Amino acid sequence: MRKWTKERILAGLKTGNEVAIAKALSLVSRDDSSAMEFMLELNRIIEQLGRMSKVVGITGAGGVGKSSLLAALAQRLLKCGKRVAILAVDPSSPKSGGALLGDRIRIQHLFPNANLFFRSFSTRGAVGGINPYILDAIYVLEAAGFDWVFVETVGVGQDEIDIVHVCDVTALVIAPGLGDDVQFIKGGIMELADIVVLNKADLPTVASTEGALLSYSRIVENPPDIVKVSAVNGLGISKLAQLLEEKWQSLRDSGELYSRRRRRWKFQVGNWSKYFLAKRLSALTDSDLEELDKYPPRVAAVKLFEDWGCRLYEN
Numbered sequence: 001m002r003k004w005t006k007e008r009i010l011a012g013l014k015t016g017n018e019v020a021i022a023k024a025l026s027l028v029s030r031d032d033s034s035a036m037e038f039m040l041e042l043n044r045i046i047e048q049l050g051r052m053s054k055v056v057g058i059t060g061a062g063g064v065g066k067s068s069l070l071a072a073l074a075q076r077l078l079k080c081g082k083r084v085a086i087l088a089v090d091p092s093s094p095k096s097g098g099a100l101l102g103d104r105i106r107i108q109h110l111f112p113n114a115n116l117f118f119r120s121f122s123t124r125g126a127v128g129g130i131n132p133y134i135l136d137a138i139y140v141l142e143a144a145g146f147d148w149v150f151v152e153t154v155g156v157g158q159d160e161i162d163i164v165h166v167c168d169v170t171a172l173v174i175a176p177g178l179g180d181d182v183q184f185i186k187g188g189i190m191e192l193a194d195i196v197v198l199n200k201a202d203l204p205t206v207a208s209t210e211g212a213l214l215s216y217s218r219i220v221e222n223p224p225d226i227v228k229v230s231a232v233n234g235l236g237i238s239k240l241a242q243l244l245e246e247k248w249q250s251l252r253d254s255g256e257l258y259s260r261r262r263r264r265w266k267f268q269v270g271n272w273s274k275y276f277l278a279k280r281l282s283a284l285t286d287s288d289l290e291e292l293d294k295y296p297p298r299v300a301a302v303k304l305f306e307d308w309g310c311r312l313y314e315n
Protein backbone atom coordinates (compact mmCIF):
# COMPACT_ATOMS: atom_id res chain seq x y z
CA MET A 1 0.00 0.00 0.00
CA ARG A 2 1.26 3.44 -0.87
CA LYS A 3 2.03 5.63 2.08
CA TRP A 4 -0.19 8.66 2.75
CA THR A 5 2.47 11.34 2.41
CA LYS A 6 1.55 14.99 2.83
CA GLU A 7 1.68 15.42 -0.96
CA ARG A 8 -0.64 12.49 -1.50
CA ILE A 9 -3.09 13.79 1.11
CA LEU A 10 -3.15 17.20 -0.56
CA ALA A 11 -3.65 15.68 -4.02
CA GLY A 12 -6.44 13.47 -2.63
CA LEU A 13 -8.08 16.48 -0.98
CA LYS A 14 -8.28 18.30 -4.28
CA THR A 15 -10.36 15.47 -5.69
CA GLY A 16 -12.38 15.06 -2.48
CA ASN A 17 -10.98 11.60 -1.65
CA GLU A 18 -12.57 10.39 1.59
CA VAL A 19 -9.46 8.79 3.09
CA ALA A 20 -7.43 11.90 2.23
CA ILE A 21 -10.02 14.04 4.06
CA ALA A 22 -9.82 11.84 7.14
CA LYS A 23 -6.01 11.95 7.05
CA ALA A 24 -6.07 15.73 6.62
CA LEU A 25 -8.40 16.08 9.60
CA SER A 26 -6.07 14.09 11.79
CA LEU A 27 -3.08 16.09 10.52
CA VAL A 28 -4.66 19.44 11.43
CA SER A 29 -5.69 18.11 14.83
CA ARG A 30 -2.04 17.62 15.78
CA ASP A 31 -0.86 20.14 18.31
CA ASP A 32 2.49 20.87 16.68
CA SER A 33 4.14 22.92 13.93
CA SER A 34 3.53 20.27 11.23
CA ALA A 35 -0.17 21.12 11.53
CA MET A 36 0.62 24.76 10.86
CA GLU A 37 2.55 23.98 7.69
CA PHE A 38 -0.33 21.84 6.55
CA MET A 39 -2.80 24.65 7.23
CA LEU A 40 -0.74 26.86 4.94
CA GLU A 41 -0.94 24.22 2.20
CA LEU A 42 -4.71 24.08 2.67
CA ASN A 43 -4.87 27.82 2.36
CA ARG A 44 -2.98 27.59 -0.92
CA ILE A 45 -5.45 25.05 -2.30
CA ILE A 46 -8.42 27.16 -1.24
CA GLU A 47 -6.95 30.21 -2.94
CA GLN A 48 -5.63 28.52 -6.07
CA LEU A 49 -8.79 26.56 -6.76
CA GLY A 50 -11.07 29.37 -5.58
CA ARG A 51 -12.87 27.05 -3.18
CA MET A 52 -15.63 28.32 -0.97
CA SER A 53 -18.13 26.21 0.91
CA LYS A 54 -21.45 27.47 2.15
CA VAL A 55 -20.96 27.02 5.89
CA VAL A 56 -24.24 26.66 7.75
CA GLY A 57 -24.73 26.39 11.51
CA ILE A 58 -27.68 24.33 12.69
CA THR A 59 -28.45 24.95 16.32
CA GLY A 60 -31.29 24.36 18.74
CA ALA A 61 -32.21 22.40 21.85
CA GLY A 62 -31.56 18.66 22.04
CA GLY A 63 -34.39 16.66 20.52
CA VAL A 64 -35.81 19.33 18.17
CA GLY A 65 -34.70 17.19 15.23
CA LYS A 66 -31.47 18.82 14.04
CA SER A 67 -29.83 15.56 13.01
CA SER A 68 -33.00 14.24 11.35
CA LEU A 69 -33.37 17.52 9.52
CA LEU A 70 -29.77 17.44 8.35
CA ALA A 71 -30.24 13.91 7.04
CA ALA A 72 -33.28 15.05 5.04
CA LEU A 73 -31.54 18.19 3.84
CA ALA A 74 -28.37 16.30 2.89
CA GLN A 75 -30.44 13.79 0.93
CA ARG A 76 -32.08 16.62 -0.95
CA LEU A 77 -28.79 18.38 -1.75
CA LEU A 78 -27.07 15.13 -2.77
CA LYS A 79 -29.90 14.52 -5.21
CA CYS A 80 -29.09 17.88 -6.79
CA GLY A 81 -25.50 16.70 -7.25
CA LYS A 82 -24.07 18.71 -4.35
CA ARG A 83 -21.28 17.57 -2.04
CA VAL A 84 -22.24 17.80 1.62
CA ALA A 85 -20.22 17.61 4.84
CA ILE A 86 -21.71 17.48 8.32
CA LEU A 87 -19.79 18.24 11.50
CA ALA A 88 -21.67 17.33 14.65
CA VAL A 89 -20.45 19.02 17.80
CA ASP A 90 -20.93 17.04 20.96
CA PRO A 91 -21.02 19.12 24.11
CA SER A 92 -19.71 16.01 25.91
CA SER A 93 -21.83 16.50 28.98
CA PRO A 94 -23.19 13.33 30.58
CA LYS A 95 -26.73 14.66 30.13
CA SER A 96 -26.51 14.75 26.37
CA GLY A 97 -24.45 11.59 26.06
CA GLY A 98 -26.91 10.18 23.54
CA ALA A 99 -26.78 13.12 21.16
CA LEU A 100 -23.71 11.95 19.29
CA LEU A 101 -25.05 8.51 18.64
CA GLY A 102 -28.29 9.97 17.31
CA ASP A 103 -26.38 12.29 15.00
CA ARG A 104 -24.63 9.42 13.27
CA ILE A 105 -27.59 7.07 13.22
CA ARG A 106 -29.88 9.57 11.51
CA ILE A 107 -27.46 10.04 8.63
CA GLN A 108 -26.40 6.40 8.34
CA HIS A 109 -28.85 5.36 5.62
CA LEU A 110 -27.30 7.85 3.19
CA PHE A 111 -23.95 6.02 3.23
CA PRO A 112 -21.96 4.84 1.36
CA ASN A 113 -21.83 8.05 -0.63
CA ALA A 114 -18.65 9.68 -1.87
CA ASN A 115 -20.36 13.08 -1.83
CA LEU A 116 -21.28 12.92 1.85
CA PHE A 117 -18.93 13.31 4.79
CA PHE A 118 -19.79 13.07 8.48
CA ARG A 119 -17.60 13.69 11.51
CA SER A 120 -18.38 14.35 15.14
CA PHE A 121 -16.33 16.50 17.46
CA SER A 122 -16.22 16.91 21.17
CA THR A 123 -16.19 20.36 22.70
CA ARG A 124 -13.92 19.01 25.40
CA GLY A 125 -10.84 21.12 25.93
CA ALA A 126 -12.38 24.11 24.23
CA VAL A 127 -12.07 27.52 25.78
CA GLY A 128 -15.55 28.90 25.28
CA GLY A 129 -18.05 26.86 23.27
CA ILE A 130 -16.35 25.96 19.99
CA ASN A 131 -13.44 23.55 19.93
CA PRO A 132 -10.79 25.35 17.85
CA TYR A 133 -10.12 22.18 15.86
CA ILE A 134 -13.64 22.40 14.44
CA LEU A 135 -12.61 25.66 12.83
CA ASP A 136 -9.69 23.90 11.18
CA ALA A 137 -11.91 21.02 10.11
CA ILE A 138 -14.01 23.55 8.19
CA TYR A 139 -10.80 24.63 6.45
CA VAL A 140 -10.11 21.03 5.42
CA LEU A 141 -13.62 20.56 4.09
CA GLU A 142 -13.50 23.81 2.20
CA ALA A 143 -10.20 22.78 0.60
CA ALA A 144 -11.79 19.42 -0.25
CA GLY A 145 -14.37 21.29 -2.29
CA PHE A 146 -17.60 20.57 -0.42
CA ASP A 147 -20.50 22.72 -1.61
CA TRP A 148 -22.11 22.70 1.81
CA VAL A 149 -20.60 22.32 5.27
CA PHE A 150 -23.15 21.98 8.06
CA VAL A 151 -22.18 22.34 11.71
CA GLU A 152 -24.72 20.87 14.13
CA THR A 153 -24.49 22.08 17.70
CA VAL A 154 -26.68 21.23 20.63
CA GLY A 155 -27.67 24.54 22.10
CA VAL A 156 -25.98 24.64 25.45
CA GLY A 157 -25.15 28.13 26.57
CA GLN A 158 -22.20 29.69 24.83
CA ASP A 159 -22.16 27.22 21.92
CA GLU A 160 -25.29 28.70 20.49
CA ILE A 161 -23.80 32.14 20.28
CA ASP A 162 -20.36 31.01 19.16
CA ILE A 163 -21.80 29.13 16.21
CA VAL A 164 -22.74 32.48 14.70
CA HIS A 165 -19.03 33.36 14.55
CA VAL A 166 -18.13 30.11 12.84
CA CYS A 167 -20.71 29.90 10.06
CA ASP A 168 -21.84 31.98 7.08
CA VAL A 169 -25.51 31.37 7.79
CA THR A 170 -27.11 30.22 11.05
CA ALA A 171 -30.40 28.37 11.35
CA LEU A 172 -32.14 27.89 14.68
CA VAL A 173 -34.31 24.76 14.82
CA ILE A 174 -37.30 24.67 17.11
CA ALA A 175 -40.06 22.10 17.59
CA PRO A 176 -43.37 21.83 19.39
CA GLY A 177 -43.49 20.48 22.90
CA LEU A 178 -40.11 21.63 24.14
CA GLY A 179 -41.09 24.76 26.05
CA ASP A 180 -41.64 27.55 23.55
CA ASP A 181 -40.50 30.53 25.58
CA VAL A 182 -37.23 28.89 26.53
CA GLN A 183 -36.49 27.91 22.93
CA PHE A 184 -37.10 31.37 21.53
CA ILE A 185 -35.63 33.65 24.08
CA LYS A 186 -32.67 31.75 25.42
CA GLY A 187 -29.42 33.58 24.83
CA GLY A 188 -30.90 35.90 22.22
CA ILE A 189 -30.16 33.37 19.48
CA MET A 190 -33.45 34.24 17.84
CA GLU A 191 -32.05 37.68 17.08
CA LEU A 192 -28.82 36.22 15.77
CA ALA A 193 -30.21 33.44 13.59
CA ASP A 194 -30.77 34.10 9.88
CA ILE A 195 -33.44 31.45 9.59
CA VAL A 196 -35.75 29.85 12.13
CA VAL A 197 -36.78 26.33 11.18
CA LEU A 198 -39.96 25.09 12.81
CA ASN A 199 -39.54 21.31 12.64
CA LYS A 200 -42.02 18.49 13.37
CA ALA A 201 -44.74 20.26 11.39
CA ASP A 202 -46.38 16.84 11.08
CA LEU A 203 -47.38 17.01 14.75
CA PRO A 204 -50.80 18.51 15.54
CA THR A 205 -49.31 20.61 18.33
CA VAL A 206 -47.25 22.61 15.81
CA ALA A 207 -49.97 25.27 15.49
CA SER A 208 -49.52 26.66 18.99
CA THR A 209 -45.72 26.76 18.66
CA GLU A 210 -46.10 28.49 15.32
CA GLY A 211 -48.44 31.06 16.87
CA ALA A 212 -45.98 31.75 19.69
CA LEU A 213 -43.12 31.96 17.21
CA LEU A 214 -44.93 34.44 14.97
CA SER A 215 -45.91 36.71 17.83
CA TYR A 216 -42.36 36.58 19.19
CA SER A 217 -40.85 37.37 15.78
CA ARG A 218 -43.01 40.48 15.55
CA ILE A 219 -41.27 42.04 18.51
CA VAL A 220 -37.76 41.26 17.25
CA GLU A 221 -36.03 44.10 15.45
CA ASN A 222 -34.74 42.11 12.47
CA PRO A 223 -37.02 39.10 12.33
CA PRO A 224 -35.43 36.00 10.78
CA ASP A 225 -37.02 34.08 7.91
CA ILE A 226 -39.28 31.36 9.23
CA VAL A 227 -39.77 28.02 7.49
CA LYS A 228 -41.99 25.15 8.62
CA VAL A 229 -40.68 21.66 7.91
CA SER A 230 -40.99 18.02 8.84
CA ALA A 231 -37.82 15.96 8.81
CA VAL A 232 -39.91 12.76 8.93
CA ASN A 233 -42.29 13.38 6.02
CA GLY A 234 -40.15 15.77 3.98
CA LEU A 235 -42.51 18.74 4.13
CA GLY A 236 -40.70 22.03 3.47
CA ILE A 237 -37.23 20.48 3.05
CA SER A 238 -36.73 21.70 -0.51
CA LYS A 239 -38.01 25.11 0.51
CA LEU A 240 -35.46 25.17 3.33
CA ALA A 241 -32.67 24.17 0.91
CA GLN A 242 -33.73 26.97 -1.39
CA LEU A 243 -33.92 29.49 1.43
CA LEU A 244 -30.40 28.60 2.63
CA GLU A 245 -29.07 28.97 -0.90
CA GLU A 246 -30.82 32.31 -1.40
CA LYS A 247 -29.70 33.61 1.96
CA TRP A 248 -26.10 32.69 1.24
CA GLN A 249 -26.18 34.23 -2.25
CA SER A 250 -27.72 37.45 -0.98
CA LEU A 251 -25.07 37.71 1.75
CA ARG A 252 -22.41 37.29 -0.89
CA ASP A 253 -23.96 39.80 -3.26
CA SER A 254 -24.29 42.44 -0.55
CA GLY A 255 -20.73 41.92 0.69
CA GLU A 256 -22.00 40.87 4.13
CA LEU A 257 -20.57 37.39 3.60
CA TYR A 258 -17.08 38.85 3.54
CA SER A 259 -17.61 40.87 6.69
CA ARG A 260 -18.98 37.78 8.39
CA ARG A 261 -15.97 35.76 7.26
CA ARG A 262 -13.71 38.52 8.49
CA ARG A 263 -15.41 38.36 11.89
CA ARG A 264 -15.08 34.59 11.79
CA TRP A 265 -11.36 34.90 11.12
CA LYS A 266 -10.97 37.27 14.06
CA PHE A 267 -13.00 34.98 16.30
CA GLN A 268 -10.82 32.06 15.30
CA VAL A 269 -7.63 33.96 16.00
CA GLY A 270 -9.04 34.85 19.41
CA ASN A 271 -10.15 31.31 20.06
CA TRP A 272 -6.74 29.89 19.20
CA SER A 273 -5.00 32.55 21.27
CA LYS A 274 -7.10 31.60 24.28
CA TYR A 275 -6.27 27.97 23.66
CA PHE A 276 -2.53 28.62 23.51
CA LEU A 277 -2.66 30.82 26.57
CA ALA A 278 -4.59 28.24 28.56
CA LYS A 279 -2.13 25.58 27.47
CA ARG A 280 0.84 27.68 28.48
CA LEU A 281 -0.70 28.52 31.85
CA SER A 282 -1.53 24.95 32.66
CA ALA A 283 2.06 23.96 31.88
CA LEU A 284 3.37 26.28 34.59
CA THR A 285 4.83 24.48 37.57
CA ASP A 286 5.03 25.69 41.16
CA SER A 287 8.73 26.37 40.72
CA ASP A 288 7.99 28.51 37.64
CA LEU A 289 5.81 30.65 39.87
CA GLU A 290 8.12 30.71 42.87
CA GLU A 291 9.72 34.02 41.92
CA LEU A 292 6.32 35.62 41.55
CA ASP A 293 4.58 34.52 44.72
CA LYS A 294 5.66 37.60 46.64
CA TYR A 295 3.41 39.72 44.35
CA PRO A 296 -0.35 40.22 44.47
CA PRO A 297 -2.03 38.05 41.76
CA ARG A 298 -2.59 40.82 39.23
CA VAL A 299 0.97 42.07 39.46
CA ALA A 300 2.23 38.49 39.21
CA ALA A 301 0.17 37.98 36.05
CA VAL A 302 1.56 41.14 34.44
CA LYS A 303 5.08 40.01 35.36
CA LEU A 304 4.37 36.60 33.87
CA PHE A 305 3.44 38.22 30.57
CA GLU A 306 6.59 40.31 30.78
CA ASP A 307 8.60 37.13 31.21
CA TRP A 308 7.01 35.93 27.98
CA GLY A 309 8.08 39.11 26.23
CA CYS A 310 4.68 40.77 26.27
CA ARG A 311 4.26 44.16 27.95
CA LEU A 312 0.68 44.78 29.03
CA TYR A 313 1.17 48.36 30.27
CA GLU A 314 3.25 51.09 28.72
CA ASN A 315 5.19 51.86 31.87
Ligand SMILES: Nc1nc2c(ncn2[C@@H]2O[C@H](COP(=O)(O)OP(=O)(O)O)[C@@H](O)[C@H]2O)c(=O)[nH]1
Nearest residue numbers: 062063064065066067068102199200230231232
Ligand atom coordinates in the same frame (compact mmCIF):
# COMPACT_ATOMS: atom_id res chain seq x y z
N1 LIG B 1 -42.75 13.76 14.48
C1 LIG B 1 -41.54 14.15 14.15
N2 LIG B 1 -40.48 13.70 14.84
C2 LIG B 1 -39.24 14.12 14.48
C3 LIG B 1 -39.04 15.00 13.38
N3 LIG B 1 -37.71 15.23 13.28
C4 LIG B 1 -37.11 14.53 14.26
N4 LIG B 1 -38.03 13.84 14.98
C5 LIG B 1 -37.77 12.96 16.13
O1 LIG B 1 -37.26 13.74 17.20
C6 LIG B 1 -36.29 13.00 17.95
C7 LIG B 1 -34.98 13.77 18.04
O2 LIG B 1 -34.41 13.87 16.73
P1 LIG B 1 -32.90 14.26 16.47
O3 LIG B 1 -32.77 14.46 15.00
O4 LIG B 1 -31.96 13.29 17.11
O5 LIG B 1 -32.81 15.65 17.24
P2 LIG B 1 -31.53 16.55 17.65
O6 LIG B 1 -31.20 16.20 19.06
O7 LIG B 1 -32.00 17.96 17.54
O8 LIG B 1 -30.43 16.23 16.68
C8 LIG B 1 -36.15 11.66 17.24
O9 LIG B 1 -36.95 10.72 17.92
C9 LIG B 1 -36.68 11.93 15.85
O10 LIG B 1 -37.20 10.80 15.23
C10 LIG B 1 -40.19 15.45 12.66
O11 LIG B 1 -40.13 16.22 11.71
N5 LIG B 1 -41.40 15.01 13.10
Ligand SMILES: [Mg+2]
Nearest residue numbers: 066067099103
Ligand atom coordinates in the same frame (compact mmCIF):
# COMPACT_ATOMS: atom_id res chain seq x y z
MG1 LIG C 1 -28.43 15.68 16.93
